[in-house]
Amino acid sequence: MLALSGRDAIQWLLQVEFAQSMGPIDDWRLSRESAEYLLENPEDVRPEYDWQEYQLGHSWETIRRLGSLGVLEFIDEMREVDDVEVPYSGYKLLTGGKRILESLLKPTESPFSVLAATLSQDESLTALEKEGGSRTGIDTVFNSSAIATARQARLVVHEIRNALIPAQIALGSLYSSMVGSQSEAELARFRPRIDPGIDRALKFVTDLLKTSELAARAPEDFALLRVLADAVASLATSLRIQLHVAPDLPSLSGYRERFVLAIVNLLRNAEQAGAKQVLIMSELEANNRNILLTVDDDGPGVRPEDRERIFQRGISLRSGGAGEGLALVKEVVESELRGKVACVDKPDGGARFRMRLPVAERTPR
Template identity: 35%
Template sequence: MLDSAEYQPLEGLPAPVVVIRSDQIIYTNPAMLTLLGIGLEEVRATKLQELLARFTPMDRSWVEPMHQGRAQGESDPDPVWLRVRVAGGQERAYSVRQGSGLRSEDRLLMLLDVEGEASMRRLTEALVEAAGELVRCRDEQAVLEMAVEAIHRQGFFVTVMLLEGDSLIHGPMRQDPVQVAAGERLYGQPIQEIRFPRSSMPHLEEVLTRRKAAFHQDLFKMLETFHAAELLAQMRRAYPAVRGLDAPIFVEGEPYGILAIHGETLTPTSAATLELFARQVGGALENVRHHRRAAARLAELSRLQSELVAQERLTVLGEAAGVVAHEIRNPLGAILNAAAVLKRDKLGPIGASAVEMLEEEATRLDAIVRDLLDVVRPLEPRPRPLHPGELARRTLELFRERRQLGNVRVTMDEAPELPTLQADETLLQLALENLMRNAVQASPPGGEVRVAVARVPEGIRLTVEDEGPGVSPADAQRIFEPFFTTRTTGTGLGLAVVRRVVVAHGGTVSVGQRPGGGARFELRLPLQVESRPLPHAP
């Protein structure tokens, strides 16, 4: 047995110490044995490489080559950082300091616990990685969820307190569910629905005013003026030595909320790192808003470009329409007059049928010319007070009187207390007639058309839904263009008229799929006319 009595003075050191001679451990003090959880005889009977594999598995890939290099005369770095698997299976970080033993062939190693420094390094690395991911988010909720998850994974509880006017509310959070349930029982409502006046939380108000995080050595003492004593007592029993941090989040220079973090391992150093991370969260939220505004500008640019193309198309179409109206309407008038004269004569069944067909087709051509002129003529709304629900009911009644509904049922849903519109009644009725006619023609026999009028923030929303085949995404891009139609008997002018009327009122029109099948057309109109008439042919 190797003689290790000469190292007995190291017995009282609190730091773990080991003495190595060649490839054999000849001495370990009690602190080292306690750390490893094994006896002295087992240590002496185990080779150093086996102990390294057993107690430093995470660092084995570089520790073993370093040990082999030293056997060949190479020097070791000093200090060395190791993650040691201690008694109980947990891993802790140590800084290994080296020194000479009492004999030239002996090497003394002392392990200094630097778990706090290692935790700080892991926290910094994790938050740096999370900050890189945050800038890729395109949604504010996603930014906050990712931020709280990154902090929670480092062993802390975290909540984002969001500012809403003069109140603070709970946003994304990772908290002890037992404590959350206790708080909800005490307050009588879900934690996300509780609104806390800013004046009731002066410690957070100070953080926002100073734009500086606050570290709390005793979190519960600070919360005594805020939370109920019963809840605080329960939290103290669960976490007797918890520390806290309140870090402000600012977006575009304005207060957005508070990143509230607490945990028993929270230190002033880690708090400083978390405060910097809160700034990164604010920057990521700004990035989301910048992308949102850029997307809105791009959409507006696309809309303006589409509108310009439509204007140019209508200008060309207007020139053609003027010729068509002049060259076709006069002959059509003569044909209709001749048909009326022939109907007064006594004709046989074949002649009467031919005259009736002639009159129907001429009337249809005249309606096409009229629709064409509606598409290209200048629309200059003459606004007056108009109730949107009355307009929809009156248009529906006209369809019933003209027997234009066939076997299709039409239902109407009118929201109560609709505001009055300032709009052109004739033009809006023309648009609604075209929408309803399109829906009736698209619906199968026995189908249903639903008309709804509701209030929305920008004014009025009017929807017409049918149970027809619906509109494909590709067709939806062109369905409001003149002469575009998916029906063999359609002219493709009705929906073009609808779009012109709505745009002239400063509104929008869109088409989509109705839940359950069919098409859903939606008009959104402002309460006041924002006239934008499209140009017309000279």
């Protein structure tokens, strides 16, 4: 909520209340029933004694809070009736508040509704987890968050594709209509900037959906060597890639396809930086709890002051880069595999990415 402002902040707060509401007389949370009632009855101001006879049926505390939020005007005043001052109370739904409530009641999911419902579920699962118990509760929480991420991605992809594909079709018609005209050459000058941009945006949202839905699947145990081989095989590249990985390493546990994508992103990052060859090495730590995975390249390397920030979403040291590749690597390694990734010093030049990956827990017999 602190990252939002204005109507978005109010919308988010009320969406959380929606997800947690205990019904129309819940003093702390706006319910669906109360929102529907307010839209059906946008204004209701009566003498106070009339409210005693005809109860509202919804929480007055919630009505007052909506007044503080600017969703409605809470009325509490004296009015003259037959030369007598009579206390009146009630509310009047404001125009902006009407739009907020209508948005809350939309039958289709929104990013806010998906996230609010998932966070509420996660909070309940975490609270119910037994002290000192297994990781089952945590894994369930993470999985529900991953499902919500996939649902969010579907919403994003749907909206962006709905905006871009008609524009792409319209541009195609425009190009055809300009053939043979005086403006054809001028239009052709701009096409190399227009068409690739739309194609890149469509590919990005498609990849976003793919990676998010992969995360919604159940975690599984997998062999590191097989993942690395699949990542190398899936990459059309001129890079010379060497694998120095022992075949008998313990399994890792997580979302296998996501880890393949993370390795592919690391290799693409090396190629785009100008590297010609990459060396991938791994070893099991002495305590047998972690695998150390190192990806070295012979490119220009990364300056010490940039080695942490390159993992931030939206940060790219390359012109035209989206800043998503290494952010995905960090998300997969640290949030999903519960490991650690860092860009560290490489004395002989180039870039070195080092990952500490916890091995899968063995089930006792």
